[in-house]
Amino acid sequence: MLHIFYVNIGVMLKFEMNLAIQSVLKLKEAILKKMQIAVEKQVLLISGGEWINDPERKVCSYNAGNDSNPFFLFNLDLLKKPLPPFELPNFSTDKQLERNLQELLNKPATFEVVTQRKQIVQAFSELAHQRRGKCQELVHSQHLQHQGWSAVIANMLEVMNIYEKKTNIVANRLTEFISQRDEHVNLIEKFPSAVELLKKIPAFPCLPYNSTDSSPSQSSSSSSFPPSTSFSSILDWIAATHFSDTNFTLEESVEICKKGLQECNKELLQKMWDDLNKMIELVVIDKKEAKKIKGLEDRLSGLEKLMANVQKVASEQDELAKMFTNFEMRVKSLQDSSMLPDVCSSHNQYLDIVLSNHQILVDAVQKCTKAKYELCENLHNRLKSV
Known part of the structure; x- marks a missing residue:
């Protein structure tokens, strides 16, 4: 697949590889068809700041297009809006599972309830993988947005250097003219x-x-x-x-x-x-100020630490799911209903851990979402000034 990262909103777009042997214009037309972004409003850059502006040049002639080094797409039309569009995560499934688990805690201990407990813990385990994947996606997209902004800066610095040289030439000639x-x-x-x-x-x-x-x-x-x-x-x-x-x-x-x-x-x-x-003087100042988004690297580092904890919690949910599966198998093999009340009561604490772990994952998704929203807003305002 040919990867195009849409920097404004932090989303990876994927296209068929046959576009790689087509012209840049054909790629932009494909983006228009998929994302409704007018060709003239698309700006494509690659890492290092090179501007993809030759419509007849082959896409494959550029060293970019994979998932770790995509083309960076900027939509000029979006910059006219106060803020870029942003999609918030949906937690309706999580809330329903939480309600179902709370109901199971109050049900009498039966073989059927044991099976239901196993099933719902497995559902939480599967949901943990989804939430972990969502966090990874949100964090990875912010890293790519950072790379996209770095490409903008590299391009801008190149333009600034050219401008500075030409300005100095004009200044020198003006000085000479004034003296003569x-x-x-x-x-x-x-x-x-x-x-x-x-x-x-x-x-x-x-x-x-x-x-x-x-x-x-x-x-x-x-x-x-x-x-x-x-x-x-x-x-x-x-x-x-x-x-x-x-x-x-x-x-x-x-x-x-x-x-x-x-x-x-x-x-x-x-x-x-x-x-x-x-x-x-302004060019020199801008070159220094524009290179970094203040605090972004620290924030991305913090998100990576958060991801390590998310991975740990998701693994705990897997272990708890295995534990409840083994518990169900033992209970069914013994067929002793008299032990169910005591055992189910002792396992309630593990169900509380499942809920607690899941809340950690939900909070992590919300933190990653908030961080991405703030980065999108920051980039939106910075791109307006470029």
Whole structure:
């Protein structure tokens, strides 16, 4: 099976393996069909933060897709809602079994009641395995949500690093421009006198001229050197060779530069510089703050300890079920009804242990559910800000 972990709600989705040899677009269409998430609202990442954004690339070309290293799916539409949808566990079966056991405690000791006690303890044992499985599922999904968030962070840090580098390039160029602005202003102010001088200097016949309208053969031959009468001055030659293929004349280009320098005064440039510095600082801060969800690792560690206790309690329920099965077999083999009241009374304490153990398992499911709900809510708010 191809595994896609739906990070928003913490659910593993399974698809047929034939999708692995299909394109990413086909996989997204399969997700749309199964989960009603629009293709354009799906974001797929893999561990390490790589973004699955090439619709034509084969799914199998990515190192992901199994149950321990799935693709991570994010639904952008869900981020518009106040909270993600969340399914609470149903304990109706548990409550009914508890009521049935309480009734058995008050029934007179008979061979039939002994059998009923064995059966209900077996039912609690089977339910213990279900509750243990539910806890495992809830804890495992939180570990995967943690991995999914780590993939988001890895992707975000890569983007931040690129942004930081580009921002630094802009900042350096801005610094250089600020330091040279007065020189540029001085150059523009002196330009009219330079133009007048260039008008007086005649163009020499040896000056090359490669107009954009010339063919390749013409540009490589002596015909690319028109007679000196073609240009009356160096200024004409500059205009023809450097501005013939632009939308602006030399004079217009100068005016654009002049206007730009006037607008880019020192106050504006300083504000741009300050804003850039703030952005760089924010990127550095975000890179440090975004890496971890505060307390999550401790919480996951606590849930693992809880799971160890759940495993222990589930095993105790198995042992109690075996004990009541053996008790029934001995009673039936002896066929002595006179011993039933005393033996049943002594076994009531074990039934109390069954109930107590089951309550521990129910509490564990509720704790794991609460932890997952809080993580879903936390991730929901964090994903909104990404």
